[in-house]
Amino acid sequence: MKSDETIDFHIRWAWLKIAKMYNQEAVKHGLTQSTGFVLLSIDPVKGTPSTQLGPMMGMEPTSLSRTLKSMEERSWIKRKSDATDGRVTTVHLTEEGKRLREISKSTVIGFNKKVLAEVDKASFENFIHVIEVIEKHTSKN
Secondary structure, three states: OOHOOOOOHHHHHHHHHHHHHHHHHHHHHOOOOHHHHHHHOOOOOOOOEEHHHHHOOOOHHHHHHHHHHHHHHHHEEEEEEEOOOOEEEEEEOOOOHHHHHHHHHHHHHHHHHHHHHOHHHHHHHHHHHHHHHHHHOOOOO
């Protein structure tokens, strides 16, 4: 089997292209694809417990910690300890973080609209089905 006949080749190829596109857009606003993803993962109203961010995003704790520290230093987020349980820290967006989140959101929505405009509903449903099968088989490990 040739590499371009494998599922992972196409996923890796597409993801690298998507990540490059997002990074090129993000850098215009002082972001990275990773920080944009974190901004999108934080609830803009209630905040999000820091312990939920890693699993939601599939990021390792050390990598997420570095990213959050950098975002806090740039005043895009603030961390608040829970008043009733000091062990819980919630990550909240600052006004600047909310502004950058909207830019990230707009970029993701724009990309999705462009792709979905060229793909019929059945093709998209088949794509989702294949991704779900991949998730099922990779979750076994």
